[in-house]
Amino acid sequence: MAPERVAAKFTAYRELFRTKVKSTDPALAEQDPADRTVHWWRRTHPGPHTRPGYPPGALVVTGAGPVALAGRQEAVADLSAECWRGTGWTVTQDDNDGDGWREYDDAVPVLATTLELLAEHGPLGPVWWRYRRPGRHSLLDALENPDNRAAYNQRQKAREKKARQDHREWMRTLARADCGNIPKEESTWHYGPDGNRVEWTHQPGGRCWTCHQEHTERLEREAQEQLEAARAANAALRRCWTCRGSIGGKAGSELELSEKAGPDRLECPQCAADREAGELGPLVLPVPTRREQVAALVSAPDDPWWEDRVLHAKLYPSRGRRV
Numbered sequence: 001m002a003p004e005r006v007a008a009k010f011t012a013y014r015e016l017f018r019t020k021v022k023s024t025d026p027a028l029a030e031q032d033p034a035d036r037t038v039h040w041w042r043r044t045h046p047g048p049h050t051r052p053g054y055p056p057g058a059l060v061v062t063g064a065g066p067v068a069l070a071g072r073q074e075a076v077a078d079l080s081a082e083c084w085r086g087t088g089w090t091v092t093q094d095d096n097d098g099d100g101w102r103e104y105d106d107a108v109p110v111l112a113t114t115l116e117l118l119a120e121h122g123p124l125g126p127v128w129w130r131y132r133r134p135g136r137h138s139l140l141d142a143l144e145n146p147d148n149r150a151a152y153n154q155r156q157k158a159r160e161k162k163a164r165q166d167h168r169e170w171m172r173t174l175a176r177a178d179c180g181n182i183p184k185e186e187s188t189w190h191y192g193p194d195g196n197r198v199e200w201t202h203q204p205g206g207r208c209w210t211c212h213q214e215h216t217e218r219l220e221r222e223a224q225e226q227l228e229a230a231r232a233a234n235a236a237l238r239r240c241w242t243c244r245g246s247i248g249g250k251a252g253s254e255l256e257l258s259e260k261a262g263p264d265r266l267e268c269p270q271c272a273a274d275r276e277a278g279e280l281g282p283l284v285l286p287v288p289t290r291r292e293q294v295a296a297l298v299s300a301p302d303d304p305w306w307e308d309r310v311l312h313a314k315l316y317p318s319r320g321r322r323v
């Protein structure tokens with residue numbers, strides 16, 4: 001039989017299976033007459049029918065070589081596609097990769113095989129090609145619809161689970177500095193290195209409010225401790241040449257040194273700043289007198305500025321005399 005005629009039979013089957021007749025089900029007796037209909041074949045074969053769609057059709061070909069027989073099954077498949085292909089559905093959402101499912105309520109499942117395969121494996125063997133599905137299957141397997149809604153739902157559930165897991169993993173990268181807590185939201189407050197600038201960010205390693213406060217307080221405490229240590233150290237050094245105050249500057253003043261003054265420092269920061277602002281030129285210490293020079297030969301001078309005075313005498317031989 002020509003593939004066209006075979007295909008036309010499946011089309012005719014579907015038309016027949018689509019026919020609806022009056023239902024004799026007493027449960028529907030109360031319903032509106034228009035709703036009291038049932039597919040003819042369901043009334044004739046009450047079931048139960050567990051799979052969607054119409055009763056399946058089987059195509060068995062024979063009488064030619066394997067290639068010709070395969071071609072014949074394919075030709076019938078192409079010509080009758082409308083009957084068995086079902087309807088494809090997809091849900092447009094950004095997490096399903098365009099995945100979807102098919103529904104076969106208005107389809108005739110078609111199983112095709114060759115007489116040779118049937119003879120070799122029997123009707124329950126893996127001989128059936130279910131149109132739309134690759135490979136050959138056993139009869140029951142071939143009647144299943146693995147691309148149905150339930151399978152899609154399962155894949156979608158797995159995708160959503162994976163997305164939740166990925167999100168949790170990602171949130172873990174946002175663990176806060178110091179306490180290691182994982183924030184509850186994707187975005188979190190972050191405190192810049194100056195401690196004050198607060199920005200909304202996704203960056204890992206930001207500080208939570210509590211840790212930020214503790215961190216800030218610790219920095220302030222450390223700065224204060226350092227300042228006090230510097231103040232004590234500078235108080236023990238020689239005084240400022242100009243104002244005779246601490247070489248580190250007045251305690252609590254803006255310019256007060258937060259570290260121990262270097263050995264070359266002659267003035268406190270304020271006096272040095274004033275000198276620079278007044279363009280007074282470098283501080284030049286008085287040149288040692290001849291008497292001081294003679295005394296220095298006998299014993300080291302008591303003057304904490306002695307070495308600088310000697311140095312300045314060499315650096316500024318003419319200016320030194322002016323002071």
Ligand SMILES: [Zn+2]
Binds near residue numbers: 178180211
């Ligand atoms: Zn924290």
Ligand SMILES: [Zn+2]
Binds near residue numbers: 240243245267269
């Ligand atoms: Zn000073």
